[in-house]
Amino acid sequence: MVNLPKGTKDVLPKDSYKWQYLEKTARKVAGIFGALEIRTPTFEHTEVFLRGVGNTTDIVNKEMYTFLDKGERSITLKPEGTAGVARAFVENGLSNLPLPAKLYYITPCFRYERPQAGRLREFHQFGIEFIGSKDAGIDAEVILLAKSFFDELGIKNLTLYINSIGCKECRKNYQAALREYLKANYDSLCDLCKERYHTNPMRILDCKNPECKKITAGAPKILDYLCDDCKDHFEKVKSLLSLANVEYQIDAGIVRGLDYYTKTVFEFVSNNIGAQGTVCGGGRYDDLLEQFGGNNMPGIGFAVGLERLLLLMENAGVLIPNSNAIDLYIANIGEKEYEKAFVIAKDLRDKGYAVEIDHMGRGIKSQFKFADKIKAKYVGVIGEDELSRGVIKLKNMASGEEKDVLTQNIEEEIR
Ligand code: ATP
Ligand code: MG
Numbered sequence: 001m002v003n004l005p006k007g008t009k010d011v012l013p014k015d016s017y018k019w020q021y022l023e024k025t026a027r028k029v030a031g032i033f034g035a036l037e038i039r040t041p042t043f044e045h046t047e048v049f050l051r052g053v054g055n056t057t058d059i060v061n062k063e064m065y066t067f068l069d070k071g072e073r074s075i076t077l078k079p080e081g082t083a084g085v086a087r088a089f090v091e092n093g094l095s096n097l098p099l100p101a102k103l104y105y106i107t108p109c110f111r112y113e114r115p116q117a118g119r120l121r122e123f124h125q126f127g128i129e130f131i132g133s134k135d136a137g138i139d140a141e142v143i144l145l146a147k148s149f150f151d152e153l154g155i156k157n158l159t160l161y162i163n164s165i166g167c168k169e170c171r172k173n174y175q176a177a178l179r180e181y182l183k184a185n186y187d188s189l190c191d192l193c194k195e196r197y198h199t200n201p202m203r204i205l206d207c208k209n210p211e212c213k214k215i216t217a218g219a220p221k222i223l224d225y226l227c228d229d230c231k232d233h234f235e236k237v238k239s240l241l242s243l244a245n246v247e248y249q250i251d252a253g254i255v256r257g258l259d260y261y262t263k264t265v266f267e268f269v270s271n272n273i274g275a276q277g278t279v280c281g282g283g284r285y286d287d288l289l290e291q292f293g294g295n296n297m298p299g300i301g302f303a304v305g306l307e308r309l310l311l312l313m314e315n316a317g318v319l320i321p322n323s324n325a326i327d328l329y330i331a332n333i334g335e336k337e338y339e340k341a342f343v344i345a346k347d348l349r350d351k352g353y354a355v356e357i358d359h360m361g362r363g364i365k366s367q368f369k370f371a372d373k374i375k376a377k378y379v380g381v382i383g384e385d386e387l388s389r390g391v392i393k394l395k396n397m398a399s400g401e402e403k404d405v406l407t408q409n410i411e412e413e414i415r
Helices: 016-032 046-052 058-063 082-091 136-153 168-183 191-199 201-206 210-216 228-243 306-315 335-350 364-373 384-389 407-414
Strands: 043-045 066-068 074-077 101-110 122-131 158-164 262-270 278-284 299-305 328-332 355-357 378-382 391-396 402-406
Touching (some): 016 136, 043 046, 046 058, 046 074, 046 082, 082 122, 082 299, 122 306, 136 278, 158 228, 168 201, 201 210, 228 262, 278 306, 328 335, 335 378, 378 384, 402 407
Parallel strands (some): 328 355, 328 378
Antiparallel strands (some): 101 122, 122 299, 158 262
8 A cells, every 4th residue: 555645634525525614714705805816836946935935944944845857947846825926926917906916825835844733744825915015004904814714714712913023124233132132042052043043043033942942032022123114014003903803912922934024923823732823824025026026015914724723623613514415315226216216316416406316226224324424414215105106205304304295396395
C-alpha cells in the first residue's frame, strides 16, 4: 500500500460537507462585503514569494516547497495567498478598476513544517485582500469581515488581538531601540534569532522558543515608536471597531509573518485548540505592491486557516449542517417493482430531489438498513401489492408516520 505524504490529509466523503459549508459561508460573507473571488496558480516563480513574503520570514527561510521544473525554472508551491494575488493584481492592471479592489480567495497552501494538530504541509486558507485604500475604515472593514465569518459559522470564544507595527519610518527607530534592548541577551537568543537580530529584529518577537520569549517579554513596544500618522491611523481603527461594538485586545507582541506588513496587524485566537490557536492572521501591507513593480498601492488582508477552524468548531461542538441528505429511498423487490422504482427515481431527480434505489441486490430488510445509514428523509416501498394499486408505501423517517401515496403524488409528500 502507498500512503499519503506526511502532513497531508484526505477529505473523505463523510466529511466533505464540512468543507463545502465552510467554503459556502466564506463566499457568502465575502460577497456581503462586496468582495469578488480571485484564483491564482497553485505554483509561481519562486521570485514571487521572495518578493511578496520576504526573505527574513520563516516561510521563505524554512518552509517553502521549491524545486526546479524540467525547464530549469525555480518554482514554488504557494505557501500563502497574498503574494500571488499581489503579483496578479499588478500583472493584470487591476489598479485600473474602481478602487478599493475587494478580493477573496480559497486556496490550498504548502509549507514544509513539522506536522501536528492544526499544522499541516498542505492546508487551506480563506483569504481577503482589499487593495487601493489607505483609509483606517478599510482596516476596520476587513476585521469586521473576519468577525462576520466567525459569527456566521456560530463560533464564539475567539479573541481579537490588534497591534500597529507602523511604517518604514517608525520602524527604523523601533528596530534600533529593539536591538539596543536585545544586545545584552544576544548570546541567549536561539540561532535563528541571532540571525534575525541583524536582518529583522522584530521577527524575534514572533519566536516560539521559550528562552527567546522570556527575553522579549520586557522589550520596548512598537506602539511607543509610532509616527503621528501611524498613531492616528491606529486610533481610528480602534474607534471604528468600538463603534461597531467589536471587542479587541491590544497585543504589542503581534508582528505577523510577512516582511511587508505595515500599520494594522491582527489575529483571531482561540484558546480552545492548544498551541495552534491562531485561526486568522492579517494586516496592512502598504509597501507590498511596489515589490511587484506596481505603483505603490496600499492594501490590507487576512487569511483564515480552514483546518484549524474545523478543529476549533469540532472541539467546541459548533454545529456543521449537512445538506447532503437523501430525500427519498425507494425500497423494492422484484423485476417490475424495480422498474417502477427506477422510473420514479428518474422523474424525481429530474425535479431536483435526491433519490436512491438499491443496486446491490439487497433483500428488503437490508434495503431499510441502508436507507437508515444514508439518513434518507423518506423511505418508500414498492411491493407487488403497491405496484398493482399504483401507490408507494411512504414513511417519514423523522416522524415515523407511514401511508400509501399515489405514485403521481409523491413529490407533494416529500417536498
Ligand atoms: P503560525 O504562527 O501558527 O505558524 P503563521 O503566522 O505562519 O502561523 P500565517 O502565515 O499568518 O500563519 O497564515 C494564516 C493562517 O493560516 C494561520 O493563522 C493558520 O490558521 C493557518 N496556517 C498557517 N500555517 C499552517 C499550517 N502549516 N497548517 C495549517 N494551518 C496553517
Ligand atoms: Mg508559521
